Amino acid sequence: MSNLKLGVEVVGAHNLLSKDGQGSSSPFVELHFDGQKFRTTIKEKDLDPAWNETFYFNVSDPNDLSSLTLEALVFNNNKSSQSKSSLGKVKINGSSFVPYSDAVVLHYPLEKAGVFSRTRGELGLKVFITDDPSVRVSNSFPATDSSSYIVTNGKKGTRRTFHHLPNVKQQQQEPYSSFAESSQPIRFGPDQMKSTSQGPKVVRMYSGSSSQPAEYSLKETSPVLGGGRIVGGRVVRGGRKSSTYDLVEPMQFLFVRVVKAKDLPSKDITGSLDPYVEVRVGNYKGVTQHFEKNQSPEWNTVFAFSKERMQSSVLDVVVKDKDMLKDDFVGIVRVDLHEVPTRVAPDSPLAPEWYRLENKKGEKKKGELMLAVWIGTQADEAFPDAFHTDVAGPIDMSVPSTQIRGKVYHSPRLWYVRVNVIEAQDLVVSEKNRIPDVFVKARIGSQFLRTKPIRSQTMNAMWNEDLMFVAAEPFEEHLILSVEDRVASNKDEALGVVIIPLTTVEKRADDRFVRSRWYNLQEPGSAEIEEPKKKEKFSSRIHLRVTLDGGYHVLDESTHYSSDLRPTAKQLWKPSIGILELGILNVDGLHPSKTRDGRGTTDTYCVAKYGHKWVRTRTVIDSLNPKFNEQYTWEVYDPATVLTVGVFDNGQLEEKGSNGKRDMKIGKVRIRVSTLETGRVYTHSYPLLILHPSGVKKMGELHLAIRFSCASMVNMMFLYSRPLLPKMHYVKPLSVTQQDMLRHQAVNIVAARLSRAEPPLRKEVVEYMSDADAHLWSMRRSKANFFRLMSVFSGLLSVGNWFGDVCMWKNPITTSLVHVLFLMLVCFPELILPTVFLYMCLIGLWNYQYRPRYPPHMNIRISHADSTHPDELDEEFDTFPTSRSSDLVRMRYDRLRSLAGRIQTVVGDVATQGERIQALLSWRDPRATVLFIIFCLLAAIVLYSTPFQIFAGLSGFYAMRHPRFRHKLPSAPLNFFRRLPAQTDTMKNSSFGAYLLVLLVFATLTFCLDARLQACQPSGKIRGIKPPPGQCNPENDSDCCKQGKMYTTYKCSPPVTGNTKAVLTLNSFQKGGDGGGPSECDNQYHSDDTPVVALSTGWYSGGDRCLNYITISANGRSVKAKVVDECDSTMGCDDEHDYQPPCPNNIVDASKAVWEALGIPEGDWVFTCLTGFAESALLN
Template structure:
């Protein structure tokens, strides 16, 4: 077998020992639900509202806001104009690790042009603040009378507050303003919060265009050349032009689209007449709302319907009227029996059909603790220095999660835990790390720092995996480590029998096998599905932007890459390496390199020939022993990115530049010409290999095709003689003679090829018929 050189140690997976589990949790109530992350204590301040605030402006009003200050950290609510009874309902969270004061100060101020006026304040001693641990009920806010600078109660003005000590398991954690994002203004807090998103439910829409009746062409002197155009959102598909020129055309073609719930746009169908190249005339159109379309969950047929086509007629140059133009016969349905491929099936996180009625019961729970990252690279420049505002995105099934953004930190600690239902163990969770490019007025793209994939079937059940995953990203200059992401992962199985039973089921829903889609259709539909998902998630708050979704779903995985081609070639060679090693070992046996081993093989061969019923049991027993022997060296950690396997660390710079080139290309013509010539050279070698494989197959076909009459005569005669001999000779004798001949001693061998090999190589192929 081909031995792969070891990966760079810096790029390898590292096991960690974070302080997680029940020993790090303050309460047993929390230990069973939030035990994959390190415990983090926070001081929470919920500013609810104020009432009866006094006027501070000359105009007789006030523009109030609240300032929450703890040591060097200060959080500010949004301000209201001319309002004495404002409502904020904002939460501030101060990490206990960064608290450097013993007093919490909450101040209500009136926003002014020059200097903000003090309305009132209140002070809290941290030693007197109560603690709260879920699932205890949230602490009820209270009214507090404001004080002046000297500690005296003011006549007017009260503030409703709730102050408590809690952990990251608190419900207020995700919506809070955090002290580690103190430089982010009130308007930017929404862009740093942790959120959970749900992918839209995707359906296939199948439109079977059957026929149309009684077309009325605008030009009465010619028969129409009709085709049907269907538009659904930004997806547009056409049937072929009807081959017969008639006013009752027939097509019977299927057009397949992707659509997401809720259905926002109708399907627009139009019947076009091809008058000339690039010139069409609309004969009629109809609008079909998807809410009225029948839903199909299995392979049962759907009823067809006739739809009226209408045509707009211009009257007096402006006014439009619609009139009946024709009828079209369609079979339209929303298909929920498929898994809509919004990601590559090689590492899909969800293999269920769209329709929830077809889902099976879940087999387990996946829990992921996003702990921290270390050694992150600076992603942008701020005030003349490098900085990174990092957050994580995890995707499994329909559920996406986003951690909060840790501002200006190369070693962020998130310590957030998330849970997913698992319906199939042969799925993959993807965790990506990104730099937030939309803070402090920024409007750039969120930069990718790296991502991690973990296949659930490689995890032992009920075991907590704590590892530091290298974040590897391929740049035009080569592979680069952007830091390490520390995760805690646990896959809990609810029923081992159900999970093992899944291994006998088809990977995809049965509609993929009963009514399979072509490879070209799947590529187009996958691209459309990714665009729909990215558009919907980009409309959330905070948005999961298009570049994030496309990176998580590997939108460019089908683009040509010299590096990937080499990597796949060596993957094949590594797989075939085992067969090559067996062939070399058998050749050594036949050439008596080790006489003792060869004699033992002779004895085993004779036993198996004399007792052929032992052949299959012996093979399976041998495989069982190999599996038991390999158990000692089973992987003890989840899979991770392998730079050697990807050929990312030994790639030519021009190949990397070609991989990162846009489509269509943006490089000068001389570089494109050089790359094209290189591609032709490599394609020529591939062409030769494919041709050689075709030649061997055609030689097998020519044994009985009489393409070479003499060779076929010899083979047919040999078959007749072999049939007679094998009828009268016991099979054990024949097998014994063949085996002894193959294993004969080298002194009885010749250097020249054997007679059967010579005969096979002389058989004709069809290569001499090619131009």
Template sequence: MINKPPQMMNRPPQEEFSLKETKPALGGRTVGDKLTSTYDLVEQMQYLYVCVVKAKDLPAKDLTGSCDPYVEIRMGNYKGGVLFDLNEVPKRAPPDSPLAPQWYKLAERKGDKVKGELMLAVWWGTQADEAFPEAWQSDAAAVSVDALANMKSKVYLSPKLWYLRVNVIEAQDLIPSDRTRFPEVYVKATLGNQALRTRVSISKSINPLWNEDLMFITSEPFEEPLVLSVEDRVGPGKDEILGRCAILLQYVDRRVDHRAVVSKWFNLEKHVLIDGEQKKEVKFASRISLRVCLEGGYHVLDESTHYSSDLRPTAKQLWKNSIGVLEVGILSANGLSPMKTKDGRATTDAYCVAKYGTKWVRTRTVVDSFTPKWNEQYTWEVFDPCTVITIGVFDNCHLQGEGKPGVARDSRIGKVRIRLSTLETDRVYTHSYPLLVLHPTGVKKMGEVHLAVRFTCSSLMNMMYMYSQPLLPKMHYIHPLTVSQLDSLRHQATQIVSMRLSRAEPPLRKEIVEYMLDVGSHMWSMRRSKANFLRIMSVLGGLVAVGKWFDQICSWKNPITTVLIHVLFVILVLYPELILPTIFLYLFLIGIWHYRWKPRNPPHMDTRISCAGNVHPDELDEEFDTFPTSRPPELVRMRYDRLRSVSGRMQTVIGDLATQGERFQSLLSWRDPRATSLFVTFCLIAAVILYVTPFQVVVIVTGLYVLRHPRFRRKVPSVPLSFFRRLPARTDYML
């Protein structure tokens, strides 16, 4: 497949960290902001496709009468064989039927016929052709066959993840080796590389009780059994196994709601040493009671909660219909930084990875180019507008002769995150996004990636309805998991996803998956703590401004304004029923007034908000320090690690507080156009209803609702709270 690139304007490299809107010549016909084609978010690139099928009647080349033929394709200086006039090659565009191959006679350089025929098909096409993902490309001529698989575009699917709940109830008829003492029994559960244990049973007898839950992560297909061992703590650092059982997950019950799971008794096997060999004890009547189930009603978190791309539960029967389609055209990159040295010169072999929901896509690798052009388009189904797509750019370090097998790691060039709720529907966004990476020397711009994005809504009513629903499935609120459980389970989920994707062919390597899933983002950083503190101060700045304004009113800085406030105050005191309608009407007018300044571009990482532009070198050294710390003195290491751990939690809490305040600000900012339109409409309706409703009735109804009996309260968050949690915050700008 030979590339014939289109004519494009070369932009000089720019050093700013800002987003830039572009006007690329996309493949579809433009009608306003819309495009009219199925493959219209990329620039059409012309390719000459040559499909070589087979040959026959080839002449013998050695004494045995056999030959080892191969086919070489050239444009320009040809070697003979089958010649084509490129002007006569047919054009084919999807969804046309594939071109049928034909037999062609072989000819020498002079045009003389030789023995043998070659079956092939030749046509002009674009990257939308169905043969494009598997075709050899002209720029891969210097790459080995083994490395070619690492260069092609591929689509990957994340494994289906489940939460496994093991409720350890009790055990019976345990037989400790020393029957003169009360056993201190606990249960250890192991699933792959995950191991958890219960507390030591309070009832120190041969029939201990626990009634304790243990949570694991597993994925389909289930490869490893759940192994439980009942152990007796005989002494310090010495435990005796009283019995063990293995449970195959294929036969474990699956539930999609909070209904109770039936407990079952499992026989415990005991192994004894006979002549140095482990053998199962025959007469052994111990058993353990368990409730084991695969939880299908939860969403298994494997991404950062602020940048989730999928919020659906595991069980497919709980999924709702999609609300739209997300289309992304990965066009090109400009001004990429050199990532390695090859043959004495700097070079970069760049490719992109995009992740949304369970679908990962990887573009082909463009070899030896600081301005690669991919022009590949991908599509995802959207089930929730309050989700984020992540696109990363990487350098391929697994081509021919590069690095050591199993040691080389693909280098990260940068990534982009786009929140779908900040996009207008049916509009094509074409922007050049800066690729920013924080190094030990400071923030650095690694280049720019050029994207075309479109979010198409299939049902506006369904999408608006999503804003009233809880962000996570019901089980997260009915039977919530603890913060420590979520942190531990998310770590295990990312390990499982990275392991499964690294086993694909070609592999999507561990360092890529971890970078896309923001592994390690919870670690302590003075820079992030400062950034979150400044976010809180920015939110509180509005209250401070109101206080200063009120102080000016009281000080008669502006007599006219002060008189008007006095008149308004007297009116509201005399007619208290006007207070709430006035407030909502005022919010409605502010929202309408701010419409003219609503954001037009998707949010992107901001170095100023992230405090990455002028960070102190010592703080950078702390941020890039290993965990645990590499400082030599043991006392300093202990204190330093404890400080970082505690500060990391404080950093998270501060960030969450800032997020809540920023969500209040986004109500009228039109950052999420659908959410603001819903709120503005609500304010107008509330203003009208509260105007015609007696104020005393409103106060009584509100008070009774707040003080309602617990029987009338739902564990699932209310509609206003669900709406509020879906509002965007400035976490999208955080680096």
């Protein structure tokens, strides 16, 4: 019979429904679980009863715990009729049961017991699991009537292990190959009740305008993995058997477990022995730790040798004696590798055997060594803890093996600590003649907060402020509050201190009221932990309400890339919706990050994070193309979450004392679960991109295999209607400032805890994976976000431009059809909404064939990583506060002021239009208000007497009237509106305060105007035509049109300023060159030695810039060149344009003389980005 029991503490109920006809009820609670039933006492005439009674149910079969349900039914006892009527019920699923240490009181809203019943109120329960043998199953409660009873159905079952979530070893030994393989009943046991969270994946989409160079793009691969070859996301098994490690390539290892030795001979003069074992296979070796003066040591150490690297057929296990000068030989065991057995998980572990030691001549000697030797794969349970000797050959053997091993980490469970500082009484200050300026300073570890200061003539102070902290389990720090008096501008005097252990603070999972408490303030120098029973005759006191809020999700990563959204309290966790499997295959083409033995190399490891679970692969030493082939799994609780995989260079392996060296980041990949198709295997190589002060750099390619398996599609679809964050974030929301501050503290706590693991997950790794610096200012990110916003509204702008063309009758047939459609909608307005939704439905179905099929990844064009000015990148990498020179900071500040001034003007113009609307009826301009009132009166009469359909039809036809009935002067309503007054007359133009306010508010938007000025929308597209033979000169890497391909055309170009960005291309304007005929401006040819250019259509401006000179800046140099031709952006792919595509709208097509003047190497003469170009004076 199992010892596992379910404990239920019935705390109380609140706001119950009255049932006795006198405005009251006599409630009691019946608990039903696993065929057993208990009942509380009856509370006579009480709508807010408190029971505080605890009951224990026997769990007959722990294997079925997650499928069982606890029911709590609240009844009203009717004495007169000896009956009971329902007040409501609560049902709790077995998957939410937690151990006693994690249990908190939850107030559940009562549900209806029947369809026609009425209910209201809440029931407070504390539900937990325990295996304490001293706890006995509850007996029948001796109630006043015979309805108190306990019933069991006699179910019995064998005791099984509790796997609420797998422990660390099992997660690595038995990863899920698919959800179907993991859908067996979950087994529960009392020793394994700690839960772990699991993670998600990502899919990517690129629009045509955001395409990027091929080397930075995602590439699909078709590797042969454990389950077979992956083709198009499906597994082609080809006769292979399915295995648990089916997302990685099987790798064979020689495992050597050195268990212990006995009866070793003594070597020293003193008769002692300091033994250790050296395991050798060819050039690779591993060494155990040595024991001092021990002739029967126990090591229990496992070594793993990659079979593909082994070049020897003999395994040598040598026992040596540690000595000062030279280690002495004790004995050796030789094993022929041809006779080593092969073990395939989940076979039972191989039993170790005793081997007699031999001397160098092969003669048996005194002493025996217990070994186990076998060949296995990375699925072997010994793999995670094994010392991989084949990857540590070049490294000093004094480096701890834990710095190389892989590891599974679990983030500490984080809680929000809410400290409500209410008041303080009977404060004693040093100077009684001075009015104290009192505040409270609170501290948990390195977190400090303080209340606002209060000046009070009495010795009492009132604050009623909430202070929020982050704390991690187990609670190691105490909450320390000190009441202080500001006696001088830079001097504070402590009036008293109280120390509160967080283990004594009450936990809550909702917003229920928690009683406050008075604490005695102690002397600052001799403060001790607060003891509730300790009483003093007189002391200062502070009134506090302290709680651990478990109803929130503690944000410890960027909100856009959250990997877990569950609350802290485990009772509020919902069942998982599926499983995410990640196979980390290998990394290709890494750049050397260090020098060893005169050559560049790197020591690479990967870190994957999702939810509370972090995984770290083993470190592959001295390889620019490391192979990992390690597979991990996570449980997914919400598809709107992100899995992050980072690649790092291990900086702790060089020499002793290198512990202070940081691990260098190589790159990271993010995968969003909601973008993955269920059941599909995604195998891609992800470019590892890092932004340096010099620009974006590709560090290598990471090969991953990812699969998301869904347990229930219905449950997952239902999640899309649920709030993203737990209920407390909406019931009692935190401010944005609080969230940022608490997130920073949470990242620091997680980094501090994980850095204490072995091997440590270093702080720089945790911060990089958590995007700890995502809130810092970046001109590049600001521009990228602005253009993302422009892209969102580009569709509306396109519709507006199209409607403008319709109104101007540029295509009479289209305009006529629009008139007909408009007339139909006016006559049948009930068709408007159905038409809109049907149109969107058809568009969605049409776009299905163009759906993205690959996970999304960083796009350097969308991120503006490839076009950012070097000074802006340098500003992004600057420290906070700045570490740059004062002249550079002054230049950036002046640039900021210039752009902010233009934004100030734009904001003022927007405000002016709004104020003019307000002035219509404000009588600020009496004549304008009279005119508007008269217009409103006439409009009301006309609209009342005219059917709305007629009015709408006439308005539409008027808006789309033919240009013959239009004139270029502004309309009367627009003239009237522009004459209205605004608040500009009451503003002081020289107000520095107003200017500074605008500067601060819009500092983050300084890029907007500049970016908007440079924005130019496409004017259309043309279809490519294949050039006839002999047409289209491909010299200088010129493009030729491709049949059927659509090319974008432009009628405009970005405005020309001192820093206009452009693309410089190479052309030849001399006779027989690739420029075609004579130049358009002067109908002449120009030598390649003359600095001349052709401009895109918008910049060419119909020939207005012909024979003008422009200044071109690039590569730190400038050159003046004459405009002699047009690079047509409006047409192309025809005989006139030599069957070349339309020119982009930002091209400066230059002769060789321009490239030479800019000092650009000839090997790079194809195209380059200009830092700017501007017009020069006309030179004749």
